[in-house]
Amino acid sequence: xxxxxxxxxxxxxxxxxxxxxxxxxxxxxxxxxxxxxxxxxxxxxxxxxxxxxxxxxxxxxxxxxxxxxxxxxxxxxxxxxxxxxxxxxxxxxxxxxxxxxxxxxxxxxxxxxxxxxxxxxxxxxxxxxxxxxxxxxxxxxxxxxxxxxxxxxxxxxxxxxxxxxxxxxxxxxxxxxxxxxxxxxxxxxxxxxxxxxxxxxxxxxxxxxxxxxxxxxxxxxxxxxxxxxxxxxxxxxxxxxxxxxxxxxxxxxxxxxxxxxxxxxx
Amino acid sequence: xxxxxxxxxxxxxxxxxxxxxxxxxxxxxxxxxxxxxxxxxxxxxxxxxxxxxxxxxxxxxxxxxxxxxxxxxxxxxxxxxxxxxxxxxxxxxxxxxxxxxxxxxxxxxxxxxxxxxxxxxxxxxxxxxxxxxxxxxxxxxxxxxxxxxxxxxxxxxxxxxxxxxxxxxxxxxxxxxxxxxxxxxxxxxxxxxxxxxxxxxxxxxxxxxxxxxxxxxxxxxxxxxxxxxxxxxxxxxxxxxxxxxxxxxxxxxxxxxxxxxxxxxxxxxxxxxxxxxxxxxxxxxxxxxxxxxxxxxxxxxxxxxxxxxxxxxxxxxxxxxxxxxxxxxxxxxxxxxxxxxxxxxxxxxxxxxxxxxxxxxxxxxxxxxxxxxxxxxxxxxxxxxxxxxxxxxxxxxxxxxxxxxxxxxxxxxxxxxxxxxxxxxxxxxx
Numbered sequence: 001x002x003x004x005x006x007x008x009x010x011x012x013x014x015x016x017x018x019x020x021x022x023x024x025x026x027x028x029x030x031x032x033x034x035x036x037x038x039x040x041x042x043x044x045x046x047x048x049x050x051x052x053x054x055x056x057x058x059x060x061x062x063x064x065x066x067x068x069x070x071x072x073x074x075x076x077x078x079x080x081x082x083x084x085x086x087x088x089x090x091x092x093x094x095x096x097x098x099x100x101x102x103x104x105x106x107x108x109x110x111x112x113x114x115x116x117x118x119x120x121x122x123x124x125x126x127x128x129x130x131x132x133x134x135x136x137x138x139x140x141x142x143x144x145x146x147x148x149x150x151x152x153x154x155x156x157x158x159x160x161x162x163x164x165x166x167x168x169x170x171x172x173x174x175x176x177x178x179x180x181x182x183x184x185x186x187x188x189x190x191x192x193x194x195x196x197x198x199x200x201x202x203x204x205x206x207x208x209x210x211x212x213x214x215x216x217x218x219x220x221x222x223x224x225x226x227x228x229x230x231x232x233x234x235x236x237x238x239x240x241x242x243x244x245x246x247x248x249x250x251x252x253x254x255x256x257x258x259x260x261x262x263x264x265x266x
Numbered sequence: 267x268x269x270x271x272x273x274x275x276x277x278x279x280x281x282x283x284x285x286x287x288x289x290x291x292x293x294x295x296x297x298x299x300x301x302x303x304x305x306x307x308x309x310x311x312x313x314x315x316x317x318x319x320x321x322x323x324x325x326x327x328x329x330x331x332x333x334x335x336x337x338x339x340x341x342x343x344x345x346x347x348x349x350x351x352x353x354x355x356x357x358x359x360x361x362x363x364x365x366x367x368x369x370x371x372x373x374x375x376x377x378x379x380x381x382x383x384x385x386x387x388x389x390x391x392x393x394x395x396x397x398x399x400x401x402x403x404x405x406x407x408x409x410x411x412x413x414x415x416x417x418x419x420x421x422x423x424x425x426x427x428x429x430x431x432x433x434x435x436x437x438x439x440x441x442x443x444x445x446x447x448x449x450x451x452x453x454x455x456x457x458x459x460x461x462x463x464x465x466x467x468x469x470x471x472x473x474x475x476x477x478x479x480x481x482x483x484x485x486x487x488x489x490x491x492x493x494x495x496x497x498x499x500x501x502x503x504x505x506x507x508x509x510x511x512x513x514x515x516x517x518x519x520x521x522x523x524x525x526x527x528x529x530x531x532x533x534x535x536x537x538x539x540x541x542x543x544x545x546x547x548x549x550x551x552x553x554x555x556x557x558x559x560x561x562x563x564x565x566x567x568x569x570x571x572x573x574x575x576x577x578x579x580x581x582x583x584x585x586x587x588x589x590x591x592x593x594x595x596x597x598x599x600x601x602x603x604x605x606x607x608x609x610x611x612x613x614x615x616x617x618x619x620x621x622x623x624x625x626x627x628x629x630x631x632x633x634x635x636x637x638x639x640x641x642x643x644x645x646x647x648x649x650x651x652x653x654x655x656x657x658x659x660x661x662x663x664x665x666x667x668x669x670x671x672x673x674x675x676x677x678x679x680x681x682x683x684x685x686x687x688x689x690x691x692x693x694x695x696x
Contacts (some may be wrong), residue, residue: 015318017514025541038523045521046318063523064498105312129270142270149270157273159283164328165336165532166347166416167282168523169272174346174493174524207417 002064003211005082011064012038012057015048017229023055025115027263028080029056032097033187034136034147037064041094042055042163042252043259050260052092052166057083059099061183068188071196073098077105084113089206092263094118096248097218098191101126102165107208108200109163112205116266118209118259121245123218123223124198126191133192143184144176153215168249201230208235209262211255215242236262275342275458276559283323283337297549298330305570306609307562315669317442317513317521319532321561326463327537330547337553339478339488340456342555343470344660346493347528348537350486350548354473355455356541357487362418364531365503365541368394370417375402378424378451378661382646384655386420390504391595399663403594405436412444417502419446424454424588425464427612427672430586431595445500452610453477453639458562465602469527476639477609480554480561484547489531493524506530512538537633561641563678566606571680572673572687576613581621583669587611609676610638614669620671621694624645628690631682633675643676 001014012028019026027047029040037044037056047054059076061067070076080102084091092115095103101124107117135143148169156168174185208231212224223240228237238258240251248255273281284295287660304324304522305311313319322328332350340348346555351357362372376568393627400407402421412419417443421432426677434450441448447468452460456477462470472478474486481680497506497519506526509515513533518526536542543551554561569587585592588599588607599607615621626634632643636651675683 002669013520016514016521036523037502038525039520041522042320045316045516049313049316086449129268145270146268149272153284158278158281158285159337160285161283161320161333161337164322164330164333165340165349166338167337167345167529169492170340170344170346171525173344177494178524180497233673256319 003086005079005086007213007246008060009066009097010057011037012055013040017048017054019053023051024051024090026053026082026089027094029054030080030093030095030099030102030217031056031059031062034144034179034184035189037176038063038175039246040248043094043248043256045203046256047260051249052263055212058140069183070190071165071186072190073101073105073196074109075217076123076190077109080106081110081113090115090221092116092266094120094259095122096120097122097126097185097245101191101194101197104204105200107206108203111203111205114206116207116209116263117204118211118262119227120211120247121219121254122210122227124192124226125223126140127256128192133188133232134145134186136188139181139185141177144173147218148173150217151245153167153213153250155241155242156244162252168246172181172246172249182230198226198230201227202232204231204233206233207259207262207266208233210235210237211247212237212239213237213245213250214241216244218245230257246258269387278338278341280556280559282341283334293462294553295331295334295549298545301325316555325545326540326542329530329545329548331547332543335543335548335555338552338555339472339474341492343490344461344463345490348488348490348522349531350474350488350543351488351527352541353485354471354475354487355385356653357471357473357489358382358385358451360391360535360539360541362490362536364505364527365447366395366644369415370395371415372397372414372418372420373408373411373416374399374402374419375421375425375430377402377428377430377665378422378653379426380453381587383660386465389672402430402432402635405433405440408437409440409444414448416444416446419448420440420450422446422451422454423460424608424610426454427610427670428586429454429588429593429608429610429612431599431607432467433598434462434467434602442466445502447495454560454610455603456659457560457607458558459608463492463494468492474551475637476557477562478558478585479551479641480558480641481498482551482637482640482642486543486551491528492536497526508641530619561677565609565675567673568677568680568683569606569609569611571684572675573611575684575688579688579691580629581616581660581695582618583611583614585611592595610674612670612672614667615671615691615694617669617694619668622671625671625690626694629677629684629686630689631678638672638674643675643678643686644674646672648672
C-alpha cells in the first residue's frame with residue numbers, strides 16, 4: 001500500500017488485505033537498520049487476518065518508501081506519529097532493533113498516538129561496532145555479513161527454518177545487501193547516537209511487550225534490563241532461548257502468538 | 267580486525283537445515299514418508315493455506331526431509347532459499363514457468379545439456395516461449411540477442427559437453443543492464459567449486475542427481491534463489507510483483523522481498539505443476555551432499571591424472587578440459603575455479619566415429635551410460651545418446667563432433683581409471 005506523508009510517498013505491506021472499509025485497530029511494524037517491511041513477512045499476513053489492519057512499513061529510503069533516510073531516532077519516531085495522524089487514530093507499534101528504539105521513543109513521547117508497544121531485539125543503548133559502522137559507511141558487503149553473523153543465534157546459523165526451503169541467514173544478508181547505498185550507514189549512526197532510551201521507557205503509559213533473544217549479540221539480553229526496569233506501565237517480558245537478534249525470523253510462530261495476545265488484550 | 271563468523275562450507279554440507287529431531291533425538295535426517303500433516307486446529311490449517319503461517323500441508327508442496335535438503339543447498343550456494351524438484355529438468359521448467367508467460371523470450375547459451383536445449387528449442391515454443399541461442403563465450407552475443415520481450419538469460423557454468431567456462435560476472439552484467447535475471451545451471455561445478463551468486467548470478471539450478479547426490483541412486487533437481495535481483499525495479503515480472511489471485515491477491519515481492527521467487531515457485535509451481543521431490547530421494551541425496559567437499563576434491567584430483575593421460579596420448583586427437591592449456595577458457599577457469607574446473611571432460615578419439623565406438627566397447631571399469639557426476643567413472647558418446655535428438659547442424663553448433671567422447675571422472679583409484687582408459691584407447695586403434 002502506498003500513501004503520502006508530508007508530501008513523500010510511503011510504502012507498507014498490508015498482508016494483501018486492504019484497509020478500505022475496515023475499522024480494525026492498526027498495527028504498524030517497524031523494521032531495523034538496513035532492512036525493510038519484509039522482515040515481518042511471518043507476522044504481517046497473520047495479523048492482517050486476525051483482527052488488525054497490519055502495516056509493515058518501509059521507513060523513508062528503505063524498501064519502496066521515498067527518501068531521504070531520517071537521521072535520528074526522535075525523527076523516526078515523529079514520522080511514525082505522523083502515520084497515526086494520517087489514519088486519525090491510535091496505533092499499536094511493533095519495532096525491531098532500530099525500529100524498536102523508534103517505537104520506544106514514540107511510545108514515550110507521542111503517548112496519544114500509541115495504543116501498545118512491542119519491542120524486539122532492543123537495548124537501553126545500541127552502540128555500533130566501529131568496524132561495522134566503517135563498513136556501512138563504505139557500503140561494503142562486509143556490513144551485511146557482520147549483521148547477519150551477529151544477528152542470528154548459533155542454532156539458527158544452521159537453519160531449520162519453519163518456512164520450508166528458506167535460509168534465515170541467507171535471507172537476512174540478501175535483504176541488507178539490497179538496501180539503498182548509504183542508508184545502512186545513516187541507520188547505524190542513528191542507533192548509536194540515541195541516548196534517550198531509558199527516559200522514553202520511563203514515560204511509557206501503554207502496555208509494553210519485550211521479546212528478547214538469549215543469544216542476541218547486537219543488543220545483548222542484559223542491555224534490555226534497564227528498559228524493563230524503567231517501564232512502570234503494564235509489561236510482559238518473553239525470553240527466547242537459543243535465539244539471537246532476529247527474533248521475528250528465528251521464532252516466527254511464538255512471536256506471532258505473543259504479538260496477537262498482547263495487542264488483543266491492550 | 268573483526269570478521270563475520272559463519273559455519274564453514276564443509277560444516278554446512280553436513281548440518282545446514284537440520285537439528286536433531288526433538289522428539290526422537292534422531293541424529294540423521296529422518297525420512298518423513300508421509301503425504302500430509304495433521305493440523306492443530308481449523309484456524310491453523312486456514313493460516314497455512316493462506317501463507318499466514320509456516321509449516322507443511324501436503325508433501326507435493328513441502329516435506330520436512332525435502333526441506334532440509336532445500337535449506338542445505340540454499341546455504342551452500344549462499345542463496346535465500348531453494349525449491350527441490352523431481353529432476354533437474356523439472357527445476358529448469360519450474361524456473362521458467364514461475365517467471366515467464368506466453369510471448370516471453372529467453373536468451374540461452376547454445377552449449378547446454380541436450381534435454382535443456384530440446385525444452386527451449388522445441389517444447390517451450392508450444393507454450394509461446396521462444397529462445398535465442400548464443401555463444402556462451404561471447405557476452406556481447408547475449409546482449410545483442412536480448413529483445414523487449416526477453417525475460418531470462420540462461421547458461422551453464424561449465425558447458426555440456428565442451429566444458430565452456432561461463433564468464434558469470436560478464437554475462438550477469440549484460441543481463442542486469444537489461445533488467446533481467448541470470449539463471450545458471452551449476453550442475454557440473456557444484457557449490458564446492460563455485461558460488462555463482464557471488465559472481466552475479468540470480469538463480470542457480472542443479473540436477474542434484476549428479477555430483478551433489480553423487481551415488482547415482484536418486485533423481486532430483488533444485489532451483490536456488492539468490493535473492494539479490496530487484497524484481498520490482500525491473501518491472502518485467504508480474505508473477506512476482508502483481509497480486510496473485512490464486513493466493514488471495516498476495517504480491518510475492520511485497521510480502522516476501524528477497525524470497526519472492528522461492529515463495530512463488532513453491533506456492534504456485536510445486537502446488538500446480540506438481541513436479542516435487544520425494545522424501546526418500548531427498549534422504550538419498552542428503553547422504554551425498556554430506557560428503558560433497560570430500561568427493562569433489564577427489565573428483566578434481568583424479569581428473570588431473572586423466573587429463574595428463576590423455577594429453578599427448580597417441581590415440582587422442584584433442585582434449586577439452588579447462589585445466590588444459592589448449593582450452594580456450596583456461597585463464598578464465600583459473601580465475602573462477604581455483605579449486606579446479608570440474609571432473610567432466612571430453613576428447614576426440616583418432617579414427618572418428620568407429621574408433622569412438624571401439625573405445626566405448628573396450629572400457630572395462632568405466633561405465634557406458636547417460637549420466638554424469640557419479641562416484642563411478644562414466645563414459646558416453648553424446649552424438650548417439652544424450653544429444654542424439656539434435657540435428658547434425660545443431661550438434662556442430664553445440665560443438666559436438668562425431669568423435670567426441672565425454673568422461674565423467676569418478677572416485678576410483680586414479681591409476682585404475684587411467685589404466686582402463688589407456689587400454690581402451692589402444693584397443694580403439696586396432
